[in-house]
Amino acid sequence: MTSMDRPFSRVLDRLKDAGLRPTRQRLALAKLLAEAGDCHMTAEQLHAQSQGAGIRVSLATVYNTLHQFTEAGILREIVVDAGRSYFDTNVSDHHHFFFEDSSQLQDIDGASVTISSLPQAPEGTSVKRVDVVIRVKQD
Amino acid sequence: MTSMDRPFSRVLDRLKDAGLRPTRQRLALAKLLAEAGDCHMTAEQLHAQSQGAGIRVSLATVYNTLHQFTEAGILREIVVDAGRSYFDTNVSDHHHFFFEDSSQLQDIDGASVTISSLPQAPEGTSVKRVDVVIRVKQD
């Protein structure tokens, strides 16, 4: 996989498809996310990185942008920890280890988890996603 | 199952085992949770119910108590929604549907979900719990 294949290299197209203007802030945040590679980032972390890179953007805008990217399918939001959202740059089929001691996430390839039986979605609803979180602790 | 078998009927023993004193607030909150039966309650909801029942207790104490009960194994904390924790009175082996439209949880019996392959826990860690959340949306 070359860097050209990474989701964020197509970010301009993605933003266009989602009806989002390619503003300075969005492009800068998308670039940071692309450079970070596969990762699980909080809004706070991305905001800090932005400041470090000399990009002036408010935390509110970071949140709004992360949610817009999530809507557009460029990111996936993961909630495993009370009062903190993670945004995952890996949007392919996969699951997560959650290290409760350090509050860190680690990807598990989708092929490593086999769910051989699941109940049907309740009448009138359809499954949007199945999340498997393996919570682990230091011995 | 009679009401005497429900976890909260043993709350006095449970509190004792956990080294928690049976204070007025704890007993009142435990009683409300027991009466509610199997449910997924937020701290805010439990606090509202307490007020409704004429129990004077602060929201902070509700949070502290819910966490203490969770530590004691009387409750399980479920995090599926950004910025909101649910406390589940059902601590048996089970999973959840999450209705994204209404932010409601519904139990799935453990036997209804079969995971036939899972990766090993990373070196030096052990699995504390495997959470499966089926996210559904209204058609």
Add this chain to the structure above:
DNA sequence: ATAGTTGCAAAAGTTTTGCATTGTA
């Protein structure tokens, strides 16, 4: 008495919203 516990006001976080500003056609 006193050592340990508890409950809550106040503080600390996180996330969302309202609206002036900006950008586009």
Add this chain to the structure above:
DNA sequence: TACAATGCAAAACTTTTGCAACTAT
């Protein structure tokens, strides 16, 4: 110019913490 979209300050939430008050020996 008009119209919609954007970015951020301020507001709204949720959750945690520090410490005065309380409890059980």
